[in-house]
Amino acid sequence: MGAVGEKSPTATRSAPLPIYCSPASREKIGKIISITAGNDAVVNSIAELRQGIDEQTALSWTYDWRKQLDDPRLVDDGGPFREWLEDVLKLTLSGNLAIGPQLTFGDHNISVASMTSGLRSHSVIHSARIGSLLGWLLREEINAERLAYFETLAIPDDADDGEPMQPDSYLAWNRHHRTDMDFSGWVLKDITIAGTKRTKPRGDYDFTYWDFDHSWPDLFFCVRDAGGAGELFTSGTLLDRQSSRWQPSFHLRRDSRVHFIVKDRDLAVHDTMGSFLVESTGKERLPTSHRNDQFAVEMKWQPAHY
Numbered sequence: 001m002g003a004v005g006e007k008s009p010t011a012t013r014s015a016p017l018p019i020y021c022s023p024a025s026r027e028k029i030g031k032i033i034s035i036t037a038g039n040d041a042v043v044n045s046i047a048e049l050r051q052g053i054d055e056q057t058a059l060s061w062t063y064d065w066r067k068q069l070d071d072p073r074l075v076d077d078g079g080p081f082r083e084w085l086e087d088v089l090k091l092t093l094s095g096n097l098a099i100g101p102q103l104t105f106g107d108h109n110i111s112v113a114s115m116t117s118g119l120r121s122h123s124v125i126h127s128a129r130i131g132s133l134l135g136w137l138l139r140e141e142i143n144a145e146r147l148a149y150f151e152t153l154a155i156p157d158d159a160d161d162g163e164p165m166q167p168d169s170y171l172a173w174n175r176h177h178r179t180d181m182d183f184s185g186w187v188l189k190d191i192t193i194a195g196t197k198r199t200k201p202r203g204d205y206d207f208t209y210w211d212f213d214h215s216w217p218d219l220f221f222c223v224r225d226a227g228g229a230g231e232l233f234t235s236g237t238l239l240d241r242q243s244s245r246w247q248p249s250f251h252l253r254r255d256s257r258v259h260f261i262v263k264d265r266d267l268a269v270h271d272t273m274g275s276f277l278v279e280s281t282g283k284e285r286l287p288t289s290h291r292n293d294q295f296a297v298e299m300k301w302q303p304a305h306y
Contacts (some may be wrong), residue, residue, distance in 0.1 A: 012117045015072055017065040018105045019058050028104050031142055035125065035134075036101040037114040037155060038249035042122040043101040055096055108147055113187040113249040113304060114155040124155050126162025128170050129306065154184055154251045154304040180306040186286055188250040193219055193262055194243040196293065217264035217273065219244040226257035226277065239298040251262065251304060256280050264293055 018026075036043060059066075064073065076095030102109045116124050124130075139147055156177065174181075195216050219241060223233040231232070238244040252258060257279045264271040276290040276297070283303065290297040 015069055016070075016104045017062045018103070019053065019061050021105055022061075023064050023068060031108075032103060032106040033110065033137075033142070033147070034101065034103045034106045034109045035110045035112065035130070035150060037116070037121050037125050038247075039114050039121045040101065040113040040125070041117075041118070041119060043099070047099045053097070058097060063179060105161045110147070110150050111249070111250045112150065112155060113154040115157040115251050116159065120161065123161040124159040127155065127159040128162075129159060129173075131162075132157070149305075152187075152302060152304050154187060154306060156180070156184070156306055167274060177306050182305060183254060183283060184278055184304050184306050185254040185256070186249070186252045186301045187298060187304045188248055188252065188301060189302050190245070190247050191221075192243060192245045192298045193221065194296045195219075195241075196291075196295055215240045216242045217271075218266075219262065220265055220270075221246075221260055223250060224259045226259055226279075232258065252278065252280050252286070252301075254280050254282060260290075260297070262297075 006033075074096045087145045100113065106262075114121050114124060133150065137150070140146060158173075163248070177184075218237050218238040218239045220235045222231055222235070224231050228261075233248065233250045235246050235248055257277060259274040259275050259277055260274045264273055274292050276292075278286060280286060286301045288299050288301065290299075
């Protein structure tokens with residue numbers, strides 16, 4: 001869904017407006033629930049490459065919404081050169097257009113954890129398991145308890161892509177994951193890593209994790225299987241931050257052990273700042289913090305199911 005980002009005249013708040021749904025259409029629809037995979041490569045990045053609409057068309061299609069808000073000003077006023085590029089070369093350069101998984105006019109936006117990657121992260125949201133759960137949700141009353149069940153959902157790496165499948169195959173998949181449908185493990189919803197050393201130590205032989213200009217490190221972290229199965233997850237890199245925060249939706253299987261490894265990204269060799277172990281034993285709560293002389297970690301875990 002595209003949106004025109006606008007600001008109120010006082011520039012105190014953002015008012016994203018839906019392009020493909022007018023106020024009159026929204027009034028005729030009951031509940032709108034959006035369910036997406038948290039790592040969906042299409043809605044999170046690929047869709048931005050070609051937005052499919054220019055700013056003038058978006059302004060026209062959001063006319064009724066803007067009137068309801070007393071015509072708030074646009075976030076990005078642009079300039080004559082950029083307007084020429086958009087009008088003549090048909091380039092979409094406006095900062096007023098944004099694409100994302102959140103429906104601005106929806107009642108609930110649910111992001112589920114997914115153990116898939118690449119383009120499969122987009123297709124598995126149409127899997128048979130998701131379809132059966134949607135059917136259950138539509139047949140029954142849409143209430144807070146059932147929505148909470150979706151919010152703790154995790155999509156396994158052996159989920160199908162939504163293609164037609166034989167009933168026997170689906171029933172076999174269900175039998176294989178019967179226990180997982182009650183509890184499959186934990187999802188890391190939020191993690192913050194804060195550096196605890198401020199400057200680079202002096203001296204020719206001091207090993208340090210900070211950059212040459214004494215700035216904070218370019219932090220990222222990875223998760224490796226403690227049993228030697230390899231790397232399970234790698235975060236993005238946040239540059240020169242004392243405190244870095246991610247919302248990775250990483251799924252940790254029940255009864256498993258992993259190493260979190262915190263690193264400072266450099267051009268060639270990435271400095272390892274330290275690591276810590278996280279162990280999942282049944283439904284017992286996982287640790288929510290860790291601290292050493294290099295960094296401090298705060299984590300939020302959520303129980304999950306298939």
